[in-house]
Amino acid sequence: xxxxxxxxxxxxxxxxxxxxxxxxxxxxxxxxxxxxxxxxxxxxxxxxxxxxxxxxxxxxxxxxxxxxxxxxxxxxxxxxxxxxxxxxxxxxxxxxxxxxxxxxxxxxxxxxx
Amino acid sequence: xxxxxxxxxxxxxxxxxxxxxxxxxxxxxxxxxxxxxxxxxxxxxxxxxxxxxxxxxxxxxxxxxxxxxxxxxxxxxxxxxxxxxxxxxxxxxxxxxxxxxxxxxxxxxxxxxx
Numbered sequence: 001x002x003x004x005x006x007x008x009x010x011x012x013x014x015x016x017x018x019x020x021x022x023x024x025x026x027x028x029x030x031x032x033x034x035x036x037x038x039x040x041x042x043x044x045x046x047x048x049x050x051x052x053x054x055x056x057x058x059x060x061x062x063x064x065x066x067x068x069x070x071x072x073x074x075x076x077x078x079x080x081x082x083x084x085x086x087x088x089x090x091x092x093x094x095x096x097x098x099x100x101x102x103x104x105x106x107x108x109x110x111x112x113x
Numbered sequence: 114x115x116x117x118x119x120x121x122x123x124x125x126x127x128x129x130x131x132x133x134x135x136x137x138x139x140x141x142x143x144x145x146x147x148x149x150x151x152x153x154x155x156x157x158x159x160x161x162x163x164x165x166x167x168x169x170x171x172x173x174x175x176x177x178x179x180x181x182x183x184x185x186x187x188x189x190x191x192x193x194x195x196x197x198x199x200x201x202x203x204x205x206x207x208x209x210x211x212x213x214x215x216x217x218x219x220x221x222x223x224x225x226x227x
Binding site for chain 1: 115146148155156157158161168169171201203205210211212213215216217218219220221
């Protein structure tokens with residue numbers, strides 16, 4: 001079973017639309033961390049956010065926001081007023097005790113001008 | 114620019130060969146991680162080092178090995194290469210080794226096995 005599931009393989013939106021990228025995780029640990037990374041066409045993975053399992057507060061950073069819900073084991077990522085520069089592959093990741101790290105398969109986002 | 118450097122950027126080799134990928138962590142970071150990104154398997158954690166010692170192991174094949182040197186740079190050795198080893202290999206680093214640490218990724222080494 002996948003530890004991190006990103007069911008949306010590809011999403012296309014028109015510029016200025018809002019888009020939500022889903023992430024569902026699975027763990028038995030009580031302490032774990034969740035991350036989102038962006039992989040633009042250049043290939044490098046860029047860190048976006050880290051959230052620990054004890055902090056369920058939603059977070060907003062500019063046009064980006066994250067919704068962490070332990071009850072549904074989800075850590076969804078919303079981009080508001082999308083821009084062409086947001087086009088990339090976005091990865092959700094989980095780190096468990098014992099330093100095991102798991103990445104989802106990624107969601108490829110295309111923002112159409 | 115994350116501050117993590119990887120060399121070479123591209124590598125083309127033949128089946129059965131051995132290659133070495135090199136990674137220099139961000140200044141001050143003591144922990145290094147290696148990942149393999151392939152089309153069919155996605156991004157897979159291979160191994161982690163902290164201050165020269167192996168810290169955690171993921172899905173690393175026996176044909177692969179790594180080490181971290183006293184100057185904290187790390188090398189990933191891939192031997193008896195197979196076509197399926199063709200992938201993008203990422204190195205990441207963090208200040209400390211814990212699961213809570215944010216990892217900063219290098220640009221990757223693209224390996225093509227022919």
